[in-house]
Amino acid sequence: MAMIIDKETLEHVASLARLEITPEEEGPLLGDLERILGYVAQLTSVDTSAIVSKRPAMTELRPDEPGEGLTREAGLAGAPAMRDGFVVVRNVMGGEDE
Amino acid sequence: MSSELPRTLEQYRHAVRAHELSAEEYLDETRQLIERGDPQVKAFLHLRLDAARSDAQAADPSSPLAGAPIAVKDNIMMAGERCTCGSRILEHYVAPYSATVVRSLLAAGAVVPGKTNLDEFAMGSSTENSAFFPTHNPADLTRVPGGSSGGSTSAVAAGFSLGAIGSDTGGSVRQPAAFCGVVGFKPTYGLVSRYGLVAFGSSLDCIGPIARSVRDAAIMMNVMAAHDPKDATSVKRPHVDFEAALQPTLAGKRVGIIRELQGFDVQPEIAVAMETARKAAVKSGASIVDVSVPHILSALPVYYIIAPAECSANLGRFDGVRYGLHEDGRDMTETYSRTRNAGFGTEVKRRILIGAFVLSAGYYDAYYKKATSVRQLITDELDAALQSADVLLTPTTPTTAFKLGAVTDPLEMYKADVFTIPADLAGVPAISFPAGKGAAGLPIGLQLMGPSWSDAELLSSANVLFTALGGES
């Protein structure tokens, strides 16, 4: 039977989740994930054709009024690097939607 | 524990209001218990006993909790205190705000002795997944207390606090309550605010009270249950006095037994406890009915798709940019990966990977979307079953507490959640209460589930059985 999750897929998924899988971790992890995904795949045999999703709706929306905020110091007390009030990170130009 | 000291929140409150005992005196006694016993139990990740003493001195005896010590699971934010979620990635993180429930408890006179241990990010059923150390079951220190709220249930079982709060996503309040021999209640989803609970499975997570008696749980619910405008999933409900709603009888109630769970293998003592409970229910005036929840056994695979999916997104914020562990890399991508790799334990990584997989292109429909449909199916079936019964009775767990290190296969660990998971999927309230002890004196817990918003009735029914089966009064 074809594997649900192979090495490449694992690497792709790990990259999406920004997780590093070490060589030692890889084998056992693949094994665990294959078994778990194999286990949950049993759902495909459940007939859900008649099912209607019933999510509730929001009853009240938040009024457009100022709320309790945090000072910069309180909110970013744990930031590893700050400069002139900004959070500092490695240059990411050319990365995502900006 | 000293036989003169109150054993329940109710007794404590009575004693304090009758001036027989002060909050500081009680805290001093429990401090001794903690200092003597916690090095072995390891229920707490951080203690704040000096601060707690000042809080106790300032406590108002006429307040609902009157200075009672209530422990808080370390995935619930308390301003000024560390909130590690049992993880290296938040090892040094200090909460800049308090969860709504914590604010409510403090305003009601609760005193927090410390933050309790948990499976990392609430993922686990034994508290062995804590990045720091496992907690040991006070009933048998060689065994697990259950999880993920193992620290909270141990603290209550060992007398380190009169009550505690934990979080329940797949059973994390009820299962450790069963293993430790205390009461653990998961309210209807939306009854108690989630604001300030570090999210694991957002559509499943519930904060619930852990206590020595069902009445105590009801007392805590009176403080905890309130609509919170900061939580959009919090539901406005008419006010209920959970304690006042406790009735001494099950007369006229229908107790449902789920047909599809009958064949499930449970430890013999647990089957015996179920039978004892059935008899007690009948004796109290209830009738036993057979109900069907045809797809109840699908609840496990549904949960192990939905919970990881939600957690894979919820744990994305732990990236070392604004708080938490930060490990440098050559570029931003590497910085993220190094940080998260160093910060997250194996079970957390496993679940994030499963989650990312089931949401990813090409797999979303077959896994995540399918799971949400089956979830609705199970919810509908459970709701239907709860039309022909007022409560459903099941064991909380298939076994009593296992030895530390005994269960290493993640899938085996997951499968033990069979009884608790359905309530989280359907959002219905469920409670585990102690139902005697098995071989080697290990606690047994049984579970009652009720329809959504029947929390008061459920607590009442549970109280009857709890009392009948020898629970704390």
Add this chain to the structure above:
Amino acid sequence: MTTTIGLEIHVQLATQTKMFCGCSTAFGDEPNTHVCPVCLGLPGALPTLNAQAVRLATRIATALGCTVHEVSEFSRKNYFYPDLPKSYQITQFDHPIATGGSVPIVTQRGARNIRLTRAHIEEDAGKSMHAADITLGGETLVDFNRCGMPLIEIVSEPDMQSGDEAYEFLRNLRRLVRWLGVSSGDMEKGAMRCDVNVSVSPDPAKRGTKVEIKNLNSFRSVKRAIDYEEQRQAQCLADGTPIMTETRHFDEVQGTTTAMRSKEASNDYRYFPEPDLPLLQLDPTELESVRAQMPELPWEMQSRFERDLGLSPYDAALLTEERSTAEFFQQTIVLYDNPKKVASYMGTEVARLLNERGKTLTETQLTPATLAGLLTMVEHNAISNTASKDALPLLVDTGTTPMEAVRSLGLEQVSDTSAIEGFAREVIAENATQVEQFRSGKEAVLGFLVGQLMKKSKGKANPKLAGDTLRRLLK
């Protein structure tokens, strides 16, 4: 060669607080001072939806002719970037608040309706400033003030065919959002941002390779980028160079687009329904009242001004650029029923003064009543047109009535025929040469003589009367 253009526009909704928390939306304050657990993505925080953001979104979607869906759903869009604290953005994927709709445009090609695909609400990310902008080398600075700001994302169908059309589309959309008070539409302040998709194909039946362009800071940049990209792709097609499906960055200085550093294999955003927010259910009665209370839209009013009031396209466009201007105009013509004159006056004299003072119409003291009054005085010959221009600054700068302004400046026009006759006779007597010239057929000289009469009357003479009188006396 067919060019196909689609636009994705993000418009910041003009609320007091952010989309999912009560932090201020004020622009330009110190970095990271409008923050809270929610918009910082702190552990345990939860989003709560801003009622006003929903109202504004409903208003704009209705105005655009979209189908506004009573029930819509929020989704998580998952990716990692330093300015995205939760590592997911709360947006709407499967069930947006609106679909369909259109924006009318007029270009040299003619009038067209550009269709919209959808509109949905979502939160903004923070602002990253890269080392290229500041001398920091290798670092990016992040400000989370913008993080969580309420946005409506409007996606057009790929209906546009030129940079000009895209430009007009954006202009009209901006005009509309300002008109309805939904957004300032200020691209400079980031209240409106635009990404462009362009493809060029030799075959009108087949669409070419789609190229995305980002980093467009003005409508003009959008046009320039499209024009450049059109050329570039056409050149590629001619050369045989393959056109890559990619995202390109627009260089303001060069006016060119360049390929961005290769992104990782296109991001899988793993959209799923946001569990922290129940469904958004709109009240059908409220939706109906939004529809019923919708004011006349700027382009509708613009057409009506041309068609029914006979205004020139230029004047009609100018008057409907801002709603406050249009309303001012409408109120003025109720009091002084000459739309063309009012339009012309507003477009020239008033506009000039506003420019000089760097003010908008509503920031001045001029009111429809005072403007109407001034123009009425001209109409009744109480003052000359020239004199009105002298009086106008007073009306604009102070709350004076036209009457008071005219009096204080001594601008009352002389229409007394005998007085004018007296001046005329003096002028004729003093300017024999010009009189001779006029009598011998040089019509234009009359202007000079009228001018002399105006001088004598210190500008107060009714010029028409002056001309007629001179003409009569010179026969």
